[in-house]
Amino acid sequence: xxxxxxxxxxxxxxxxxxxxxxxxxxxxxxxxxxxxxxxxxxxxxxxxxxxxxxxxxxxxxxxxxxxxxxxxxxxxxxxxxxxxxxxxxxxxxxxxxxxxxxxxxxxxxx
Amino acid sequence: xxxxxxxxxxxxxxxxxxxxxxxxxxxxxxxxxxxxxxxxxxxxxxxxxxxxxxxxxxxxxxxxxxxxxxxxxxxxxxxxxxxxxxxxxxxxxxxxxxxxxxxxxxxxxxxx
Numbered sequence: 001x002x003x004x005x006x007x008x009x010x011x012x013x014x015x016x017x018x019x020x021x022x023x024x025x026x027x028x029x030x031x032x033x034x035x036x037x038x039x040x041x042x043x044x045x046x047x048x049x050x051x052x053x054x055x056x057x058x059x060x061x062x063x064x065x066x067x068x069x070x071x072x073x074x075x076x077x078x079x080x081x082x083x084x085x086x087x088x089x090x091x092x093x094x095x096x097x098x099x100x101x102x103x104x105x106x107x108x109x110x
Numbered sequence: 111x112x113x114x115x116x117x118x119x120x121x122x123x124x125x126x127x128x129x130x131x132x133x134x135x136x137x138x139x140x141x142x143x144x145x146x147x148x149x150x151x152x153x154x155x156x157x158x159x160x161x162x163x164x165x166x167x168x169x170x171x172x173x174x175x176x177x178x179x180x181x182x183x184x185x186x187x188x189x190x191x192x193x194x195x196x197x198x199x200x201x202x203x204x205x206x207x208x209x210x211x212x213x214x215x216x217x218x219x220x221x222x
Contacts, residue, residue, distance in 0.1 A: 004152075032208040043200055043213040044153070051208070088152060092208055097168075098143070102152035 003027075004091050006101035014109050019076040021104050023089030026070070032092040033065055035074045037085045038103065044088055048074065079108045113137065114214035116201050121219045123195075131186045131217045133201035142184035143202040143211065146170060153200060159184055188219065195221045 003026035013019045021035075032051050036044035048063040050056045050072065056063045062075040072091075076083055086103040093099065114135045123129045135142065141160045145153040155168030159178040173192025178184055184203075188195045198218050202211040 008150075032210075034210055036213075043216045046210050046212065049210045090211070097155070097158065098211060099155075100145075100153040102150070 004089055004099050004101040006087075006089050006104045008102060009105040010107050011104055012107045012109060013079050015079060015081060017079050017108075019079045019083065019106055019108070021074040021076075021087050021089075021106065023072045023074075023101055024070055025072070025089075025091045025099075027091075027093055028067070028070065030067075030070075030091045030093055033063070033072045034090040034092070034098075035061075035063060035072075036088040036090060036100075037083075038088055039085045047087075076106075079106075081108050081110050084108045114201060114203055114212060116199075116214035116217050118217060119215065121217055123219070123221050125221055126190045127221075128190060129188050129195075129219065129221075131188065131199055131201075131219070133184045133186065133214060134182055135184075135201075135203045135214075136182060137203055137205070137212065138181070139203035139205050139212075140181070141204045141206065142178070143204075144168075144174070144176065144184070144186045145200045145202065147198045147200060147216075156186065188221075195219060 005024045035048045038044045050063040050065045060077045064073045088103045089101040117132045143158040144156040157176040159165035175187045201214040204211045
């Protein structure tokens with residue numbers, strides 16, 4: 001069984017702060033990594049994808065990947081109350097098979 | 111508009127009845143997936159299909175069945191053999207290997 005681990009939270013940050021979300025995975029052959037945002041009662045929405053070591057920035061979001069440490073993270077700068085949601089980490093192992101973490105709940109307080 | 115549709119949004123059934131959840135996509139994606147999500151938990155893979163007329167079991171396929179007769183459609187049947195069918199069911203699609211998945215709005219199934 002492939003493992004994707006996330007701290008369930010909740011992670012509470014004040015509005016305007018940086019939120020840091022972390023994810024570890026068990027299989028070294030993993031090739032692609034994704035962050036999804038899921039509001040309560042809704043389906044997951046893709047935020048970021050990352051395929052190679054290093055940082056990838058998109059607006060207020062930065063994904064960081066370290067394959068040697070089997071670690072992927074998501075930074076949210078200038079956090080807004082509308083960012084309050086559960087963030088799911090997903091890992092693609094092979095042949096289009098994805099595994100998801102159980103998610104980290106983020107609360108951004110005004 | 112391109113996207114993934116799932117119907118119905120809410121579904122109520124009695125124990126012992128089979129029920130079929132619909133999933134349609136017009137993104138021209140080859141791969142389609144079914145996941146189940148229980149409260150406070152992540153997504154668990156039920157079935158996936160990489161091409162028409164072919165599909166593979168995921169981690170929790172027991173009590174479920176699927177078909178893939180058309181590229182656009184990937185219906186999921188929840189059979190009476192599924193012990194705890196009440197859950198949020200999510201359909202997703204992707205364009206190919208290593209590509210991101212996109213999700214439909216989900217179907218919330220309640221079995222009493």
